[in-house]
Amino acid sequence: MTQQVTVFGAGVMGTGIATLMIAHGIPVTLVDIDPAVLARGRVSVDRQLRHAQLLGAVPEGVVPGELVTSASVADCVGSLAVIEAVSEHAEQKDKLLREVSGLVAPGTVLISNTSGIPIDELAASVQRPDELVGIHFMNPPYLITMVEVARGPRTSDRTMESVQSLLGLVNRRGIVVRDAPGFVTSRLLHPMINNAARLVGEGVATVEEVDALMTGCLGHPTGPLRTADLIGLDNLADALVALSQRLGNTEYLPCEYLLDKVRAGRLGRKSGSGFYDYEG
Amino acid sequence: MNRVTTNEAVDSVADSEVATRISAYVETKAKAAVAHDTDLAEAGILTSMVAMEMVVFLESAFEISIIGRDLKMDNFRTVNTMAALVTRLRETAADA
Ligand SMILES: NC(=O)c1ccc[n+]([C@@H]2O[C@H](COP(=O)([O-])OP(=O)(O)OC[C@H]3O[C@@H](n4cnc5c(N)ncnc54)[C@H](O)[C@@H]3O)[C@@H](O)[C@H]2O)c1
Numbered sequence: 001m002t003q004q005v006t007v008f009g010a011g012v013m014g015t016g017i018a019t020l021m022i023a024h025g026i027p028v029t030l031v032d033i034d035p036a037v038l039a040r041g042r043v044s045v046d047r048q049l050r051h052a053q054l055l056g057a058v059p060e061g062v063v064p065g066e067l068v069t070s071a072s073v074a075d076c077v078g079s080l081a082v083i084e085a086v087s088e089h090a091e092q093k094d095k096l097l098r099e100v101s102g103l104v105a106p107g108t109v110l111i112s113n114t115s116g117i118p119i120d121e122l123a124a125s126v127q128r129p130d131e132l133v134g135i136h137f138m139n140p141p142y143l144i145t146m147v148e149v150a151r152g153p154r155t156s157d158r159t160m161e162s163v164q165s166l167l168g169l170v171n172r173r174g175i176v177v178r179d180a181p182g183f184v185t186s187r188l189l190h191p192m193i194n195n196a197a198r199l200v201g202e203g204v205a206t207v208e209e210v211d212a213l214m215t216g217c218l219g220h221p222t223g224p225l226r227t228a229d230l231i232g233l234d235n236l237a238d239a240l241v242a243l244s245q246r247l248g249n250t251e252y253l254p255c256e257y258l259l260d261k262v263r264a265g266r267l268g269r270k271s272g273s274g275f276y277d278y279e280g
Numbered sequence: 281m282n283r284v285t286t287n288e289a290v291d292s293v294a295d296s297e298v299a300t301r302i303s304a305y306v307e308t309k310a311k312a313a314v315a316h317d318t319d320l321a322e323a324g325i326l327t328s329m330v331a332m333e334m335v336v337f338l339e340s341a342f343e344i345s346i347i348g349r350d351l352k353m354d355n356f357r358t359v360n361t362m363a364a365l366v367t368r369l370r371e372t373a374a375d376a
Contacts, residue, residue, distance in 0.1 A: 051332045143328070149317040279333070
């Protein structure tokens with residue numbers, strides 16, 4: 001039997017990461033504090049697994065790993081690795097990592113999927129900082145084959161080797177970067193999306209025009225605002241606040257146009273509307 | 281002999297109804313008229329998200345489930361290939 005991986009947070013990324021693992025035959029325990037989210041999470045993983053299959057992103061002949069959903073942190077005991085994909089709030093991550101770190105055996109890799117909270121800051125919450133590492137999976141994790149790996153100053157070589165094995169099991173390629181707020185991808189992408197929203201708010205161009213220009217002129221695959229809807233606008237705003245605080249730069253703070261969307265509950269694809277409207 | 285002919289006629293009427301319902305749905309996605317043999321991928325209509333929406337639509341509209349090897353993009357490339365898939369899956373369901 002393959003050892004399971006525990007994923008904390010059954011939101012956009014937690015379900016996507018669970019899908020990636022399951023598709024490669026690794027059993028997953030998916031934990032969330034919100035029972036409604038957990039129930040939806042199972043349906044969502046099933047849908048994403050089928051999506052992955054449809055697009056040929058599932059390896060041939062692999063029996064999918066089993067998915068278990070749970071509301072109990074203690075269910076992470078005995079895992080091959082623990083991946084946290086809870087909301088981008090340092091306090092929430094701190095509380096969870098403290099608890100997990102006290103439960104799992106030494107040698108269990110602790111992975112944060114944070115968009116940009118430095119790993120060394122999170123390392124203050126765990127008993128063995130050498131076993132904590134950042135793997136910034138991209139959305140959707142089961143389709144994007146590259147990940148950004150953030151190695152904290154205290155992350156050990158042994159942990160990095162475990163990361164390589166795990167990425168090998170799920171056929172992903174990692175680029176290792178030094179620990180810094182937003183790493184590389186969020187430091188570049190998040191302000192770009194924020195500025196795209198700001199331009200719409202200022203009336204310089206419509207949502208559709210901004211995305212059309214970025215795809216048509218600059219080769220962006222979907223356009224920043226459609227990407228924002230996929231990410232989730234609440235998460236984007238949280239990640240921008242976290243970046244701004246850690247870089248000491250108010251330019252990174254989410255613009256009013258973005259915040260208006262979040263306040264109106266227009267969170268992107270996951271809520272049915274954001275910069276664009278979605279069905280179903 | 282006669283019976284077979286009648287059944288075939290009924291089948292083809294049913295098939296064309298299937299195709300018509302599918303193309304009506306595809307046209308809401310394409311926001312334009314779509315021929316039954318248009319390659320939807322080449323026409324830029326069949327994005328990965330739309331393909332998944334098609335799966336969900338076909339399953340609920342025709343009470344089938346599309347699983348395993350049938351879950352592949354080639355089955356969703358034209359209205360006709362989707363209609364053929366629906367017809368085949370309905371037949372296997374009826375046989376079972
Ligand atoms: N959305 C993206 O595209 C994306 C991409 C890469 C990284 N990330 C990062 O991944 C993490 C998750 O983001 P998301 O977009 O999936 O958020 P989300 O809001 O969709 O989901 C977060 C989930 O975490 C749950 N949660 C909160 N505290 C918890 C706890 N203590 N234990 C268990 N579950 C808990 C919430 O109930 C919620 O369901 C964040 O750190 C985010 O910055 C997001």
